[in-house]
Amino acid sequence: MAEITMTQALNLAIDEAMAEDDGVFCLGEDVAAKQGGGVFKITSGLTEKYGEHRIRATPISETAIIGAAVGAALAGQRPIAEIMLMNFVGVCMDQIVNHAAKLRFMSGGQTPCPIVIRTTTGVGVGFGGQHSDMLEAWFAHVAGIHTVTPSNAADARGLMRSAIDANDPVIFIENILCYGLTSEDPGPGYRVPLGKAAVAKEGSDLSIITYGRTVLDALEVAGELEKEGISVEVIDLRTIAPYDEETVLKSVRKTGRALTLHEAVRPFGTGAEIAANIQEKCWDDLKGPVRRIGGTFSAVPFASHLEQAWIPTKAEIVEQIKASVGRV
């Protein structure tokens, strides 16, 4: 079977959904052919197929982009809105939090808001403080939104299809550093259900609960530690919120140890919520405190050695795991 990159995977998923349903359309800055098919080329080739109404290049107006997506969704369409970089969601939080997330509830179920908000981010490309943040916790804290991030190309294809199918708003976070990752192409129609985690690697001594790019670090570390006789289970949440609590708790009950890991800063991060939930529900199975790893509590720095020092390192993951299993 052919290999695809995450970029191709997302493009294929959107293309398929647009071919199947006239109500699916894309809007965002630079997304159309005239502007080169999106800064990361996710919508490349789609204008030629579906026209400029269904691949709408917008002005730099994040509030108007998300507002339009909300309105179109209320009218029964399925817009996919692109916010070029995740930090810019600050510009349109009102539309996401006060409107997209709440209109189903406030209308007593009459006006669901099926929009996908695609956005991209990631630490490690030298974009500095205003273009690198993982802000998933902002959305995880709001009822009424699915927050999703793939860690590999196959999942990206499957999760994007499910996000477009969903009858609620989905924030779909794409890590720039993952765009080039390749997977075997799962083929047309492939779907990964929202809210279902993957056990990316089985293990028996400790569970790492992570998502997005840090899944790669977790897998690498788990592979190395295997040689030292430490068996690590890696859970890739895939959907960050609402997350697959069942898979997480089952894993922790089995291993008795847990570590949450994300690129977003540690204080008040999603890892804190997951850790607290594990302590509450798996207290009798835990052999020690749940540990948390996240980015440094500062803006993402520019200089590459500082930026690298900011991200959770593999050495830190190893150290925490060893401390947890009592082998320092």
Added chain:
Amino acid sequence: MSEIDRDKLLDIYTRTMKVNRTDEKFRALLMQGKVAVMYYCVRGQELVSAAAMAALEDDDYVVCTYRGQGEQTAKGIPIEKWWGECLGKATGTCKGKGGTMHITDPETGIMVTTGVVGSGLPIANGLAMASQNSGDGRVTLVSFGDGAANIGGFHEAMNMAQLYKLPVVFLCQNNRYGEHTAYADHTNSKSIASRAEGYGMRGVTVDGNDVNQIYPAVKEAVDRARAGEGPTLVEAMCYRMMGHFFGSDFSYMPKEHLAEMQAEDPLPKLRAVMLERQFSEEELDQIVADIDAEIDAAVQHALDAPLPDTDEIYKDVLEEVN
């Protein structure tokens, strides 16, 4: 400009009085302490909403604000459901989960009522975009205040709507106040409508107290939108004759100006137009009496209606009950 035909005039009158009687009733209930909820009075602005809704087709979309009673009742939300929602009852449009500031009734075309100033305009664009994409021929009208014209989303939405020639009508109800701040203290533009030019859009300012100005202006905007000629910004000059919300202080509103504006009250003016056009006093009074009876029954129904089940807080969060 040609005269509004008699049937349409009667239609506008009926809608106007529906808005007015609903407003009077709400204030009476609040004053008597029979209900205790937030209510944003529309006294003085009844005609603007009524004429605008009369210019739309039944299946056109509307986006409005917390001060949206006029659009909601004039567009035709079943009034028992409307009162049910305002009183937080299970029988309300939104099962009591929206409230006075968040009335939604898609069957009537009331798609969003937002409590966040200026947020409705970008959403209206989206409804209009869906109509443009699907070719369903609907027009979307969004109503907002003069204060909202200073929010970023207003400017983004104007620009985008004109760029795509969306079938949308922006209706600014310039009631001269944004909460406690008078127009001149929040805006230097000579009018809100004059800003349309900056987006290459058509903008008109009309007297919202004069049915012969407001109705034709909105109708023309609606017709243009439906014909694919793009959006219009209609600014209706009117006056908020009460405080920002019921019971709030309005000492900041100069008495002389209030008196001046009371002379412009749209209701006696509309009645005079009706009489001029040979509608009888009795006919007009009967319409009001019928509306009052209907409202009284709806209020009683809402007062007697059950509260929403507590379980409702878990429902409609996401599609699946979590």
